[in-house]
Amino acid sequence: xxxxxxxxxxxxWLLVVASVxxxxxxxxxxxxxxxxxxxxxxxxLTSLAGGLLPAAQAFAPxxxxxxxxxxxxxxxSAAVFRATTDDQTVGxxxxxxxxxxxxxxxxxxxxxxxxxxLVGYDVVSSSETxxxxxxxxxxxxxxxxxxxxxxxxxxxxxxxxxxQDIDSTIVAISGATISSTAVVQAMxxxxxxLKDQLQQKGLIGHGNNP
Amino acid sequence: xxxxxxGQNVYAEAVATGLWREIPVFRMxxxxxxxxxxxxxxKPALTMGLCVIFVLVCSNIMVSLMRKGLRPHVRILLFxxxxxxxxxxxxxxxxxxxxxxSEALGPYVPLIIVNCVxxxxxxxxxxxxxxxxxxxxxxxxxxxxTIALCVLATIREVLGTGCLFEIPVLPKxxxxxxxxxxxxxxxxxFGLVLGFIxxxxxxxx
Amino acid sequence: xxxxxxxxxxxxxxxxxxxxxxxxxxxICPYIGVSGRIDMAFGMGLAVTFVMTLSGTLTWMIDHWLLxxxxxxxxxxxxxxxxxxxxxxxxxxxxxxFFPPLYESFGIFLPLITTNCAILGLCLFxxxxxxxxxxxxxxxxxxxxxxxxxAICIMAGIRENMQMVDVPESLRGAPITLIxxxxxxLAFMGFAGII
Numbered sequence: 001x002x003x004x005x006x007x008x009x010x011x012x013w014l015l016v017v018a019s020v021x022x023x024x025x026x027x028x029x030x031x032x033x034x035x036x037x038x039x040x041x042x043x044x045l046t047s048l049a050g051g052l053l054p055a056a057q058a059f060a061p062x063x064x065x066x067x068x069x070x071x072x073x074x075x076x077s078a079a080v081f082r083a084t085t086d087d088q089t090v091g092x093x094x095x096x097x098x099x100x101x102x103x104x105x106x107x108x109x110x111x112x113x114x115x116x117x118l119v120g121y122d123v124v125s126s127s128e129t130x131x132x133x134x135x136x137x138x139x140x141x142x143x144x145x146x147x148x149x150x151x152x153x154x155x156x157x158x159x160x161x162x163x164q165d166i167d168s169t170i171v172a173i174s175g176a177t178i179s180s181t182a183v184v185q186a187m188x189x190x191x192x193x194l195k196d197q198l199q200q201k202g203l204i205g206h207g208n209n210p
Numbered sequence: 211x212x213x214x215x216x217g218q219n220v221y222a223e224a225v226a227t228g229l230w231r232e233i234p235v236f237r238m239x240x241x242x243x244x245x246x247x248x249x250x251x252x253k254p255a256l257t258m259g260l261c262v263i264f265v266l267v268c269s270n271i272m273v274s275l276m277r278k279g280l281r282p283h284v285r286i287l288l289f290x291x292x293x294x295x296x297x298x299x300x301x302x303x304x305x306x307x308x309x310x311x312s313e314a315l316g317p318y319v320p321l322i323i324v325n326c327v328x329x330x331x332x333x334x335x336x337x338x339x340x341x342x343x344x345x346x347x348x349x350x351x352x353x354x355x356t357i358a359l360c361v362l363a364t365i366r367e368v369l370g371t372g373c374l375f376e377i378p379v380l381p382k383x384x385x386x387x388x389x390x391x392x393x394x395x396x397x398x399x400f401g402l403v404l405g406f407i408x409x410x411x412x413x414x415x
Numbered sequence: 416x417x418x419x420x421x422x423x424x425x426x427x428x429x430x431x432x433x434x435x436x437x438x439x440x441x442x443i444c445p446y447i448g449v450s451g452r453i454d455m456a457f458g459m460g461l462a463v464t465f466v467m468t469l470s471g472t473l474t475w476m477i478d479h480w481l482l483x484x485x486x487x488x489x490x491x492x493x494x495x496x497x498x499x500x501x502x503x504x505x506x507x508x509x510x511x512x513f514f515p516p517l518y519e520s521f522g523i524f525l526p527l528i529t530t531n532c533a534i535l536g537l538c539l540f541x542x543x544x545x546x547x548x549x550x551x552x553x554x555x556x557x558x559x560x561x562x563x564x565x566a567i568c569i570m571a572g573i574r575e576n577m578q579m580v581d582v583p584e585s586l587r588g589a590p591i592t593l594i595x596x597x598x599x600x601l602a603f604m605g606f607a608g609i610i
Contacts, residue, residue: 011281011283011284012281012284013279014276014279014280014281014284014288015287015288015291018272018276018288018291018292022291022292022294022295022493023490025295025299026295026298026299026489026490026493027489029298029299029302029303029489030489033302033303036306036307037302037305040305040309041309043309044309101607101608103433125313129392129607240444242444242447243440243442243532243536244440246440247440286500287497290496290497290500291493294492294496297492298489298491298492301492302489316543317536317539317542317543320492320495320535320539321532321535321536323492323496323535324496324531324532324535325532389601392600392604393437393438393440393597393600393604394598394600394601394604396440396600397593397594397596397600398593400593401589401590401591401593401594401596401597404589404593405585405590405591406585408584408586409585412584
């Protein structure tokens, strides 16, 4: 019994020592870099948001969670930030998820202070086809959403947009129907819900004309 | 200075092996998974190369220090443990100081753990050589790997987007080969470069 | 019904649309090495599927039931690779004892699979994809293995035929295999957007 224990110890002492050493190394590195990584994670959303709302000085997350229904019907907690300058609300920033051609498309969207018009969006992550669906990242498509009303947006082909609905009509990217649809669908799905939730919380006024 | 049986300086030998004779990706066809994934542009390729250098050197040092106590049963386990630890450390550093690159590289940084290059060097060199030689070997192999990655990345980025380091280098009239950024381009470029190297070596010998 | 839909689309997604070999570049080393003959390729594919399903499930369980609750995510990679190595060892011993003919047919492949980046890659992708239920993890891991098997068998079929073709000397072996893989990746791109 003692013999086999000794044999075991002789064979594996290095493994035990190495495990302890590695564990200490990992713990030390994690302790040293952990805070910075957390900060980076929080900054990710707000740095893109800063590009959309350059006037904003700070982005504060909401104190109570906003519950919305995702695209598949499941309830999820939406990350909504209030953009402020000198404590005045200058806009709202939030993340929406659409289902694109290849995979999920994550967007960070900015709306104005009264949540009645969109300021624009930026793509957080997407795996769309380069040269086609990837154009949702280009200014040509993104600019169409600036000033679009927070309501139902409709997607049309090139040349089919009617003059009177020009604000809420988005022209699809030629050759990238699914990716274009994904962005519009994500907006149409999340925006009304978020507006409703914010109105319920009393953070924005009612009776805004879309 | 230590010399190999045929009289060459051991350190120079290690450098030559890592940088040309047994260069990881091209000659030895090891570590191909990250090669194809990160070489769409030069920045990710360089970042991956630097991570691999870090992990190689550190793991070589640690294995070399442990080499006297290695038992046959726990060898591979020890190598794996060491490599996994240093890869985690490299990943943490990347996430702390280069979050954008870390997102772009995604799960390919932890895949360095199963990158055959590192276990190969631990087995072939670090487990039977002194610390200094292991460091030199690790550096040489790591730099060789990085060079291989950058060669592929340059081709793919220049042809795929007309840019290098995101600075345009080709005239606007050049139609960017979007396929180069996709898996197709990765496989084709790698295959053709390997074919080219094989052609050059045969011409030489 | 909803769950079945999610599982089915997830399975098809991992097998065809996000095929591990052609879109995620996982498992290239054995892919190039073992795709010479269809029977060897199929054997490798089955072994990979078996180990992948087992490891994917185990690592998901350890990640969700041990590491995340205890805030030990920093030990994730170490834990994953250890579990994979242990799983492969156990599978080998179990097969050797109880299913010798199966063990014989798997042959050399089982030990090779530990350093197969496809296994660790899939376990990590399960984390990246935010797999939230155990059954989802099982189905996606199984799908990953099936996708790999399909990819390697197609390649083996093509390579068997290529033996009768006059390939230029410089391109023989790995280069032409990679070029073929590139064309296959191009073909598989056609699956994008079917769900």
